[in-house]
Amino acid sequence: MSTPSQAEIRRRIAEAETVVVKVGSSSLTRPDGHLDAGRLNALVAALAETHRLGARVVLVSSGAIAAGFGPLGFDARPTDVATQQAAAAVGQGLLMAQYEAAFARFGVHAGQILITAEDTIRATQYRNVQRTLGRLLDLGVVPIVNENDSLASNEIRFGDNDRLSALVANLVRADALVLLTDVDGLYTAPPSEPGARRIGYVPNVVDALGEVKVGGTGSKVGTGGMVTKLEAARVAAVSGIPAVLTSASNAGPALMGDPVGTAFAPVKHRGSTRRLWIGFAADPRGTIIVDAGAARAVRGGRASLLAAGALEVRGAFSAGDPVWIDADDGTHLARGLAGYDSEEVEQMLGRNTAQLKRILGDEYTHPLVHRDNLVLV
Numbered sequence: 001m002s003t004p005s006q007a008e009i010r011r012r013i014a015e016a017e018t019v020v021v022k023v024g025s026s027s028l029t030r031p032d033g034h035l036d037a038g039r040l041n042a043l044v045a046a047l048a049e050t051h052r053l054g055a056r057v058v059l060v061s062s063g064a065i066a067a068g069f070g071p072l073g074f075d076a077r078p079t080d081v082a083t084q085q086a087a088a089a090v091g092q093g094l095l096m097a098q099y100e101a102a103f104a105r106f107g108v109h110a111g112q113i114l115i116t117a118e119d120t121i122r123a124t125q126y127r128n129v130q131r132t133l134g135r136l137l138d139l140g141v142v143p144i145v146n147e148n149d150s151l152a153s154n155e156i157r158f159g160d161n162d163r164l165s166a167l168v169a170n171l172v173r174a175d176a177l178v179l180l181t182d183v184d185g186l187y188t189a190p191p192s193e194p195g196a197r198r199i200g201y202v203p204n205v206v207d208a209l210g211e212v213k214v215g216g217t218g219s220k221v222g223t224g225g226m227v228t229k230l231e232a233a234r235v236a237a238v239s240g241i242p243a244v245l246t247s248a249s250n251a252g253p254a255l256m257g258d259p260v261g262t263a264f265a266p267v268k269h270r271g272s273t274r275r276l277w278i279g280f281a282a283d284p285r286g287t288i289i290v291d292a293g294a295a296r297a298v299r300g301g302r303a304s305l306l307a308a309g310a311l312e313v314r315g316a317f318s319a320g321d322p323v324w325i326d327a328d329d330g331t332h333l334a335r336g337l338a339g340y341d342s343e344e345v346e347q348m349l350g351r352n353t354a355q356l357k358r359i360l361g362d363e364y365t366h367p368l369v370h371r372d373n374l375v376l377v
């Protein structure tokens with residue numbers, strides 16, 4: 001794929017028929033844990049204008065925890081998971097109430113979608129989210145997506161909405177991703193460092209990852225900092241989706257294709273959305289180590305992983321969880337969704353289909369990882 005110019009990328013963003021916009025906690029709330037109505041309303045005005053011009057708009061909004069701790073009487077973002085989950089339960093309602101009121105001024109409905117990684121990794125749930133988002137967009141609604149913080153279990157959660165937004169962009173087959181934060185773009189180093197310069201255009205985010213010095217969050221309410229935003233830009237880029245990263249106050253110009261913030265070019269054409277989800281949505285819970293024959297078959301890209309080629313299982317996982325498929329020298333070959341629980345895989349290792357049928361029964365004759373649920377790394 002030849003490298004497009006920055007002007008071309010900005011034009012694609014301006015002309016996007018479907019756009020996913022992600023906004024961070026620090027752009028919606030004050031440090032004291034209350035919503036900043038002025039900034040929220042300004043963001044909604046920019047989104048409503050894009051909607052008026054005919055685009056399908058999905059908003060991925062953080063801020064549930066940040067908007068919930070102030071009203072609950074805490075003076076800082078709680079650090080323990082249970083209190084964060086409680087704060088999110090309060091804050092998410094407050095956040096949606098503000099969004100609904102703000103969008104109503106433009107005659108637009110907002111619809112809440114709360115996602116957990118656990119739900120959406122399974123094929124049926126994934127399609128369910130995809131269908132609901134599609135229908136909302138068909139109805140002219142602006143879906144407002146967040147992680148279901150109050151219910152998400154700590155081991156398997158997105159944790160930051162940057163990565164979630166890139167996956168949602170993929171899910172709705174967006175034409176552009178806009179990441180809004182509290183800094184006006186990607187800098188060569190954390191902006192507090194002397195000499196840090198804003199980068200206007202990143203033609204290849206994979207190359208840029210090695211050249212930029214990134215730090216964690218600069219605010220008391222944000223989570224991932226620039227690391228997770230670059231990861232989101234990378235996921236978008238490998239999904240064929242151009243992205244722009246800028247401050248929330250630049251939302252309008254960014255959506256219009258003005259040269260604000262940092263634009264990222266896609267590095268690939270669009271691929272299968274569900275496979276990408278398997279590849280990025282959740283961290284693997286365990287590993288299946290395979291022999292050389294199975295490694296060759298998996299690398300070939302069209303084979304399922306059969307028990308006969310599996311040597312060892314590590315970690316504890318359930319059927320449907322993401323797992324690594326590793327060669328016996330430890331190199332990662334693929335990620336996939338396990339067809340069986342780890343204890344079951346243990347019993348199945350090295351056995352061919354006839355043996356599995358005879359020893360364990362018919363229900364153990366399926367692949368450990370089906371090829372539709374497997375993505376090479």
Ligand SMILES: Nc1ncnc2c1ncn2[C@@H]1O[C@H](COP(=O)(O)OP(=O)(O)O)[C@@H](O)[C@H]1O
Binds near residue numbers: 023191216222
């Ligand atoms: N190279 C960099 N360029 C720009 N910002 C950076 C960089 N490294 C670290 N940062 C920090 O990342 C912060 C944005 O991340 P975060 O606070 O998680 O925002 P949000 O709440 O919007 O997700 C910025 O305020 C900035 O301090």
Ligand SMILES: N[C@@H](CCC(=O)OP(=O)(O)O)C(=O)O
Binds near residue numbers: 061064065066159
């Ligand atoms: N889902 C969490 C936000 C997690 C998150 O990514 O926050 P941020 O770094 O501000 O985008 C919430 O709504 O509080």
